[in-house]
Amino acid sequence: MSKLFQNYKRSSIEFVKAEGHNLFDNQGKKYLDFSSGIGVTNLGFNQAVLNQVQEQLQQIWHTPNLYQNSLQEEVAQKLIGDRDYLAFFCNSGAESNEAAIKLARKYTGKTDIISFQNSFHGRTYGAMSATGQTKIQAGFEHLLPGFSYAVYNDLASVKELISDKTAAVMLELVQGEGGVVPADVQFVKALSQLCQEKDILLIVDEVQTGIGRTGSLFAFEQYDIEPDIFTLAKGLANGLPIGAMIGKRKLSSAFGYGSHGTTFGGNKLVLSAASCVLDQMAAEGFLSSVQANALYLKEASEQKLGGLTNVSAIRGLGFLLGIQTSKNLDETVQAARDRGLIILTAGQDVIRLLPPITVSPSEIDQALAVLQDVFA
Ligand SMILES: Cc1ncc(COP(=O)(O)O)c(C=O)c1O
CATH class of the missing domain: 3.40.640.10 (Type I PLP-dependent aspartate aminotransferase-like (Major domain))
Known part of the structure; x- marks a missing residue:
């Protein structure tokens, strides 16, 4: 029996290693991190x-x-x-x-x-x-x-x-x-x-x-x-x-x-x-590249998820993006996790994406492919 106060709803998995924008659990499974802790490891696990x-x-x-x-x-x-x-x-x-x-x-x-x-x-x-x-x-x-x-x-x-x-x-x-x-x-x-x-x-x-x-x-x-x-x-x-x-x-x-x-x-x-x-x-060009990639995430999310019946709004600023949905939030987070993507929730009806701000367009594509599958 746990000796901890139960003030957090914890998933059963434990992350034991990290590399760049990826996390690894104690079974060796790899996840793409679109949570950055909770908006903390903005540069990923940075050398x-x-x-x-x-x-x-x-x-x-x-x-x-x-x-x-x-x-x-x-x-x-x-x-x-x-x-x-x-x-x-x-x-x-x-x-x-x-x-x-x-x-x-x-x-x-x-x-x-x-x-x-x-x-x-x-x-x-x-x-x-x-x-x-x-x-x-x-x-x-x-x-x-x-x-x-x-x-x-x-x-x-x-x-x-x-x-x-x-x-x-x-x-x-x-x-x-x-x-x-x-x-x-x-x-x-x-x-x-x-x-x-x-x-x-x-x-x-x-x-x-x-x-x-x-x-x-x-x-x-x-x-x-x-x-x-x-x-x-x-x-x-x-x-x-x-x-x-x-x-x-x-x-x-x-x-x-x-x-x-x-x-x-x-x-x-x-x-x-x-x-x-x-x-x-x-460093020169760092923030402009963050802006460009964040815009790509927003536009690609709108294109790939915006038209779905269970998505009512996509909003945010930079790499703080919310997808308002009628889907059950815990189940959505779990479904993404099962497919190797870590995401967060916010408020009553929002899936929150807080990837490392150094995330690449191909990692954004990878995350959106999972989200398309999960929201479909
Ligand atoms: C806007 C804002 N202010 C304050 C806090 C509290 O920060 P901490 O958990 O480090 O005390 C948070 C945490 O999520 C936050 O999002």
Whole structure:
């Protein structure tokens, strides 16, 4: 009998080896990975990351945040470039959102955060309170006070919730867990402007959309906005546990000595992986090739699956693609797995594809052949 809490619905197979974009289970069966963990191994099982981490392991893998950490400075520089932001490193997406919520409250001296129905920001109390899904929150009351949930892509509903206590609005640019729903560009631009007019901070949760996933390093670049705070995790260290909260320099007065911290966050091993990930993404032509291949995945999916009676919509941004379907999701995931393809679900009725962003057109063809068979 398992000695683990049964808080995950686990498949009976176990992956024991990985190579590039493929996984191998303990029976030696090979799978094409169109999940990247859950949007984590964005570069697949990458030799350069492996080499870098092995090299760092030989030097030193942990130092406390009481000493200089040039790798944190290096990764912050690669993330921020010429923009006027500062970074804080932690261990996960939820932690990066906790940091964002704490910073927003302390800087503004206000308590309230507006997020969105159907959003997902993580499982800790702050992040869960920001998550607009009762099924995630049920049984864990009391949640943090001060959170309310606007309708996604509806500016009027945000306006209705704004008060003189509003510190920040927090949003995903594609609701990933909530069903792969992209935000409208006009909505996001108007929201950003509204926040500026009302002196409300805009927090963008890029935990799933960031690090090349949507075709740009950060999704907000495609929306032509500059959030006051944005958060990262998942793909940043390609599978090693990391989170980052990036905030405008003007907010730094609220995060002085002793205001916030972490034991493990930003350790050298994880940061060495992040540095290598960001170098690969900055290489000339890398992101344009991601964009081209993601477009190919979308167009080929529309062509091959779009006309099926059990598929009602195909939507997403870059390599975060959702196929809305009337088919049973668990059975669909299982049928794909039986045919050697690993996929995910999102929301109530969406199959979610999160392949490594380095996936090739021929691997996309291979995945779509399986999906055609499964959906037929
Ligand atoms: C948008 C978003 N925010 C936050 C999180 C939470 O990240 P973590 O599981 O690393 O705490 C997730 C995880 O799926 C996410 O998709």
